[in-house]
Each structure stands twice: as structure tokens, then as C-alpha cells.
Amino acid sequence: MEFNQYKEYLSPALAKATDLIITSGEGCYLTDINGERYLDFVQGIAVNALGHSHNKVVDAICGQAKNLINASFNLVNFEPTLKLAKRLSEVTPGDLNSIFFSNGGAEATDGAIKLAKAYTKRPAIISFKGSFHGRTIGATTVTASNSKYRKYYEPMMGSTYFVPYPSKDLCPKGFDEQQRTEYCLEELKSLFSYVVAPEMVAAIIMEPIQGEGGYVVPTKEFVQGIRSICSEHGILLIFDEIQAGYGRTGKMFACENFDVVPDIMTLGKAIAGGLPMSAVVSTNEIMEEWHPGMHGTTFGGNPVAAAAANAVLDVFEEQNILENVNTMGSYLKEKLFELKEKYSCISDVRGLGLMLAIEFSHEDGTPGGDIWAKVKAECLRNKMLTLNCGVHGNGMRFATPLNVKKEEIDQGIMILEAALQTL
Structure with a gap:
């Protein structure tokens, strides 16, 4: 079997990083139809919290599937889903104890935006340049990690505004970390003065650590500054924790690194150990304004995904x-x-926990997306899957399982260095 034999039956809209056809996975590794084994440092884009086919997750899925796969959570209740809601409320920060389950990150983004508008009765949303929140029309509207995601889709959701995130790419050249923090906070205040009055803003949505935008970690002062501005003006703060949350940064949720509690939080990716699941989490007070029928789902909260999610929490x-x-x-x-x-083409190392990235640049400081492409090809030739990030495609992100072992990291570093030595 070859991928090209089936390529005509698949929409080209879904970009394919490789032509590999995978038959099985275990832990940090994937095996293709030819029996070749690959070290997977992508893990479904940070989806498999415990690696591929973790035995406890598999057992939970199989056990639940034998009893009930789905009957729609808006018709009846499921024991594993109810149990999961309670367990999540026990680990989420602050008073974020009310949960709406859905299927994917973009769906959770749309839900969070709707919830914020329903509660505040305000029309506007503010997002950040460099952000990625998904590909539904609502999520695309608040996404600005690359213009290609927005191309041809205008007009999108109205009353949406962008301000810069404190990354080097989005701030004046030469600014240090403190200057970037101050600049971006001032840009937000300027937006209120010149473009949209703060009392018209329902929410500010942000990734506490940007994912697709380059694994950018802001200062605690910046995140706390956004929280303070939101509180001052009655604006809800939405944290997109879909990639950065669920243990990825070494805290259960990325916001804990900044001592900030949002008003609404979105979860996804790692929550169910590889199955499609996401969640919108907020306070009971805010959720009370989301009346029956104002939002819904057919598959969200299904018992098989919930059983897998409970198994993930068990292992945690x-x-x-x-x-x-x-x-x-x-x-x-x-x-x-x-x-x-050792290698001058690596211009930066950044991140928290196991949400890490390196950045490739040329000697003149220009982004090295072409360097990344060569490194990726060499890594793949040496049986390692990698993934880039950043608007210029010159970042390499590491999304290993959260239970990764030292020898697996050593193997990955060895393959990466072999690729660098070929440049």
C-alpha cells in the first residue's frame, strides 16, 4: 500500500507532513506498514499525553465500548462523563467548576466566545497576533498565527480586534523582555482609546503560552497585566489551554505558571489520551447565563472519550x-x-516543562525556515517525526509524551544532532 494510491480520495486542504502509513503505536514510537519504527516527538500535536496506546487508556476505551459507545449526552447522562466533570472541577484553578464537553479545540474556542458574549451581552472580542485557536469560522476569526489560515475567508465574525503578543517578532526590533511586556500592554490600552471602547468588549482570548505561534512564553507581569485590565473593565479573560494545558508545562494548567485564573478556560488535545475531546470550563455564575439550547453538541461528552480521560487522570x-x-x-x-x-543556526531555546522549542536562523538573523525543512527531512530519514511552529516556520517544537523517558530524549537529541551535522 502506498499513500499516493489513495491521495486522490483525500482533500488537499488537510496538509500532510509525511506520506507514512502507520499501523500501530506504542509509547514514544510509531510503526509503519513496512515495519519501520519511528520516534514520535509530535504525538498527534501534543494529543497523546501518555504516548501511543497506553495500556490503561486502551483498557478503559475497550471496557466502555463494550457497554455503550454513545447515546448523546444531551439526552441521557453517562457515568464516566459525570465522574470526569467532577474530577476536572477538583483540579481546575479557582472557581472554574462548571464544564461543557465538546469534541475538538476549535469547537471549544467557539463555545468560549459564545459563552462570553452571552454573559456580558457585549459584542467585541480581542485576540493576539501570533495566536492559534482553531479552524472553524469563529476560531479562525480570532486566529492570527499566519495569514494563510484566514486567506479567502473574509468577512469573518465581526467586532474582532488584535493586539501584539510580547514575542520578538511582534515587537520593535531590539526590545528586551521587559520592553516587550510594556509595549504590548500599552498597545492594548491604545486599542481602547482609539478603536473599541472597553465596555463593548466581551472577552480577551489568549494562549498563556503561544503554541502554533512559536511556543512563546510571556512574562508573568504581562499575563497578570492582562488579568488586571480585564478585571478593571468587566472583560472576561479566556485562556486557551488546549495545547499548553494538561500538564504540558509542568503545571496541570499553564495559567498556574503566572498565578492567574481566567474567567473561561478551554481544554483539548491531551484531555482524553488521544480520543477527540475538549471542554469549555468556567464558573457557575458565568455558565448560568448559558441557558439550555444556547449551545449544544451531538458527540461531546461521549462515554468512551470520558472513560479514556478518567484513565489519563488516574495515571497522572x-x-x-x-x-x-x-x-x-x-x-x-x-x-x-x-x-x-555547538550550532550557530539555532538562535533560541524556549519553553516550559515539555513545551519546548528551538528556533533556526541564518547568520544575518533572518528566519531559517529552509534550515528547518532540511533538518526535518534528515530527522525523518533517521526515523524521527518532528513539527515546526512560528509564522516563518523556523521553529521546531517538542511535544513528547508527558511520561517520556531519558533514553527516548537521548535518542531524539542524537537524531537531531545528526541532522544538524549534515547542514
């Missing part, structure tokens, strides 16, 4: 996954800094 508790994220994240970051010292 039993194996102290967060401790592993911090230990292995520090180790991986140390190894990446060592590569940066």
Missing part, C-alpha cells in the same frame, strides 16, 4: 506525571541549550 495521579514533566523537561532543555552552543 498514580505515576506523578507532573514531576516527570519537570524533570525530563529540564533535561531536554539542557540538551537543547548544548546544541545551541
